[in-house]
Amino acid sequence: MRELLKHPFWQAVIIVVGSFVLFEFGVAYLPPLLGMKSAPVPNSVLLQYMLTVLVGLLVYVSDNEQRWRRFKEPLHAVLVDPGKRALRMVLLVAVPLLVGFVTYDQLRPSVEAPLGLRSIHPAPPGQITFRGKTIVLARLENPLRADGSIAEDYQVGKRVYYQNCLPCHGDPLNGRGHYAHGFNPAPLDFTDNGTIPQLTESFVFWRVAKGGPGLPKEGTPWNSAMPAWEEFLTEEEIWSVIIFLYEQTGWTPRTWEEAAEGAEE
């Protein structure tokens, strides 16, 4: 066994198999064991990683004349050794079969949905018309934060949320209300840190007021079941429900200073 580990050919095999297992499964499943979020590596990226590993290995084994010769030994043996005749035959059948299968898999007609490229937070317009009134979005703050009681606004927002937003966005605000399974794209999960904490309140106001039909093309307005809430709610009700979203989830809205810094980066 120890001999095997010292042999450059078997070292290479172990590294190739080990890296594959690490990229294919390790990246997806190890971080969650430590409580971190992770996702599987896409196949195209996996291919790139594996090519990098292979190139590195080839450089290593061919770097030194003697190592190169030892590396080639087992390969050569498979080709000519009378004792390896059986293995030779198996490889001569198995490799072409594998190539044939991969070719078939690539060519057979697939019935996947066309790729939907959708911008989840598209760029907002500079201003919108809300029930005939022009509202400039740039540098716009939630007017309710300037006067009076957030607790009262929260209660108004709560009523608005429960009577309108609940079926899709759900009581826990996780985008999994009792109607959510009926819609594609899925309703936004406000507990996700990629959603409202990344947005200014004026952006959220625009999205609530204009809904799916008010999205620009990159937001695929034809798919979204988000209503244009200006048809249902007053300006104040929308600002209240925005207060509710942030209070209930514990997120803070992005400020215009942060937004400006983000734009400079």
Next chain:
Amino acid sequence: MRVVKRRDAALSLLALTLTVAPALYGQQAAPGKAVYDKWCAGCHGVDGKGDGPAAGYMLPRPRDFTQGIYQIRVTPSGALPRDEDLLRVIDEGMPGTAMPGWRTVLSKSDRQALVDYLKGFSHFFAQGPAPDAIRIGKAPGLSEEGLAEGKEFYDKIECWKCHGRAGRGDGPSAPTQDDELGFPIRPADLSENWTFNGGGTVEDVYRRLRTGMDGTPMPSFSDLVEAGFLTDEQLWRVAQYAHSLSPEKPPRVREVIRASRIEGELPSSPDDSAWAAAERFYVPLVGQVVVKPRWFAPTVDGVWVEALHNERDLALRLVWHDPSQSPDSAWLEWQARVLATVEPREGAPAEARLLPDVFAVQFPRRIPSGMERPYFLMGNAREPVHVWRWQSQPAAAVEATARGLNRIEPEAGRQALAGQAVFDQGEWRLVLRRPLATADPTDQLQFATGVAIPIAFFAWDGSNAEEGTRGAISTWYFLYLERETPARVYTAPVATMLLTAGLGLLVVVRAQRRQQHEAAA
């Protein structure tokens, strides 16, 4: 500045919640209160009366905790629930209703605190502990005879009166049921066990049979077992039979509906055996809550879709559950009750009247080349959609152009759509068939094979006051008409295999020759 205001907000919120504290039996400032007020009061109300701001926007309504009446228990009928009963519903939620599970949202101690807090809403819990769980044995082994016996007792103990002969929630008593607060309530559709309020396993069903579902018309059958009308094993058989009406697994939703290609004539009847060749796809439908007037109490919760095509035609078989064959005057009172119960009442007031059942399949007018499509909700004035609209009475299937839910107009040109429907014990089975190509390529979609064609589904139950914007909807899915597999799909792999094998042989032979040369030298 913002930090200061935030603390103000927190303080005033605290003050508010303290001042409106409900009259609790026992626990005044219970630890569950903050959690309850934040997460539960929106539906169940600050005072636990089941009258939160969302209460009118859902059917069934949220539970009224002041009555101490709970559906899902392990205790006998009429008894209080045990703590684990309350915790289970908090953890798992109630499938088929708006109640979500909170296991992954709230901490264990918060959920435990909620159990105590909920009990504080009703004085019954102060009068002594809940009884022990009803002891249940093990289910007998499954067998054909067992299921037949289950069916026999399903009929004998009159499950069918509400749940229907085939279990689809369409029994003769279905339109007249109400819950303990007088709100209309539907018998469960036993063929959809993923929507059972207390869970869909055989054991869950058996427990509901033994304990009843207090607060609903579902009684306990324990007394019949005690009176010797049927044995405990026979009641298990009823549970097994009810469970057997559902598919083994809840349907998986797939984005692409595949239409298989067949040789010869397409079936025009929904019960034609040729449909066995088609794959079944499930599309969930939900209430139309996007445009006014919205609808929060739809009847139809999903449709099974099968599709077949040949070189000339496309046929869709659509199967959905609806307890009423509308129009049906037996459901007029139900309609009035639902209209009186469900918020919001937007637009012109709706009155109970005889309406047909309607189903619509929506397509774009042309197969889109990019990703752009018409608006999913029956298009709009700028970008209309092509619709196949069927109605139960007067029976008709027409091709229409829609510019919104209230503007679905039959096309003036030649109609090529054929429809045939069967209503069978709470289930509509409909076949819609049309040539792939028609004489009107402007309004009517011309189908092509091998491409993803956007498709969406809509259902209206006339007996549930559904028409226009009040109905059940889906967003866009795709229909894919299988094309004949090109020959190269099979020839190319053979060619690459031969090539690889040849190369391999060449390498081996050359290496061996060289080896022999070296040995000879």
